[in-house]
Amino acid sequence: MGIxxxxxxxxxxxxxxxxxxxxxxxxxxxxxxxxxxxWITDRYEIxxxxxxxxxxxxxGSMWVGKGDLVHKCGKLILSDFSEGMLEQTRETLKDLxxxxxxxxxxxxxxxxxHTFDIVIANMMLYHxxxxxxxLREVRRVLKEGGRFYCATFGENGIMEYIYGLxxxxxxxxxxxxxxxxxxxxxxxxxxxANVKRCDYPDALEVTNLDDMADYVYSLSGMSGMQDVSxxxxxEVLAAHTVDGVLHVPKEYGMFIAx
Numbered sequence: 001m002g003i004x005x006x007x008x009x010x011x012x013x014x015x016x017x018x019x020x021x022x023x024x025x026x027x028x029x030x031x032x033x034x035x036x037x038x039w040i041t042d043r044y045e046i047x048x049x050x051x052x053x054x055x056x057x058x059x060g061s062m063w064v065g066k067g068d069l070v071h072k073c074g075k076l077i078l079s080d081f082s083e084g085m086l087e088q089t090r091e092t093l094k095d096l097x098x099x100x101x102x103x104x105x106x107x108x109x110x111x112x113x114h115t116f117d118i119v120i121a122n123m124m125l126y127h128x129x130x131x132x133x134x135l136r137e138v139r140r141v142l143k144e145g146g147r148f149y150c151a152t153f154g155e156n157g158i159m160e161y162i163y164g165l166x167x168x169x170x171x172x173x174x175x176x177x178x179x180x181x182x183x184x185x186x187x188x189x190x191x192x193a194n195v196k197r198c199d200y201p202d203a204l205e206v207t208n209l210d211d212m213a214d215y216v217y218s219l220s221g222m223s224g225m226q227d228v229s230x231x232x233x234x235e236v237l238a239a240h241t242v243d244g245v246l247h248v249p250k251e252y253g254m255f256i257a258x
Contacts, residue, residue: 023061024211024215025204025206025211025212025214025215026204028208028211029204029205029206029207029211030202030203030250031202031203032200032201032202036200036202037061037062039200040062040122040149041062041063043149043198043254043256044118044120044149045118045147046069046072046073046117046118047117048072049073050072050073050117050118051115051116051117051118052073052116052117052118052119053077053116053119053120053141054076054079054119054122055080055104055109055119055120055121055124055138056079056080056106056121056122056123056127057080057085057086058085058089058122058123058124059085059088059092060078060088060092060093062122063078063096063099064092064093067096070096070098071098073098075100076098077099077100077101077102078099078102079101079102079103080103080104081103081104081106082103086101086103089101106121106124106125106128106134106137107128107130107133107134107137108137109137109138109140111141112141113140113141114142114144115141115142115143116141116142116146117142117143117146117147118142118146118147118148118149119138119141119147119148119149120150121138121149121150122151122152123151123152125150125152125178125179125184126152126176126178126179126180127178128178131178131179131187132187132190132191135187135188135192138191139192146258147256147257147258148188148192148255148256148257148258149254149255150179150184150254150255150257151252151253151254151255152179152181152184152252152253152254152255153180153181153251153252154180154181154182154251154252154253155177155181155182155251156249156251157249157250157251157252158204158248158250159175159219160173160175161248161249162216162219163175163222165236165237166224166225166233166236169224169227169228169232170224170227170228171222171223171224171225171228172223172224174222181197181251181252181253184197184255185255188255188257191257192257192258193258194258195255195256195257195258196255196256196257197255198253198254198255198256199251199252199253200252200253202252203248203249203250204246204247204248205245205247205248206237206245206246206248207244207245207246209234209238209241210234212237212246213230213233213234213237216233
């Protein structure tokens with residue numbers, strides 16, 4: 001999939017199956033037990049009555065158990081490019097009141113200037129065809145002094161580890177690096193005055209290799225992966241375990257822009 005192939009992105013995320021597979025392995029095997037989602041929401045500085053817009057909300061799982069945070073918001077809009085994903089979000093958060101759901105493309109946000117105190121776009125900016133246009137839209141709808149929170153991955157994490165293991169099998173790296181921890185600050189700085197990077201320390205310690213295989217096959221952009229059998233993948237993973245544990249590096253974090 002090309003990094004700017006909107007149709008492919010829409011197809012990939014039209015249901016929550018692939019995304020759920022990815023979330024599951026993090027929930028099971030992450031060394032940092034705080035959880036990336038909890039770490040992200042702990043950094044939101046939401047004051048009573050603030051208007052908040054989330055773009056690319058995914059399954060909405062990061063808002064589970066965050067009723068107090070939801071109720072702080074004067075208005076909370078959760079949105080996604082995919083209607084299928086948004087349906088899953090509604091189901092996930094059906095017990096939480098006070099949330100509005102919208103299908104929104106970050107490149108054309110349907111709100112007036114200076115509408116929101118906070119805009120959130122986690123783990124999705126690398127999918128935006130015209131990233132600078134999307135960032136300008138975020139800046140447009142933010143109030144003066146508003147904050148933009150955007151989590152992403154680094155270039156030395158899980159994907160690179162998997163590619164390293166499978167390079168002898170014809171698997172080639174096609175990691176989408178349109179917006180990473182390494183280049184995100186530069187891209188944000190073209191639109192926002194102040195940009196801060198925060199890193200989340202973590203790794204995976206996987207004890208069930210079938211779970212890791214499910215994760216690998218759920219990923220997009222792995223050229224040649226279709227030619228690697230599950231049996232071969234499991235053998236490669238097993239060869240790199242130590243005392244029954246596969247240690248996989250992770251590199252995640254977020255930017256806070258004002």
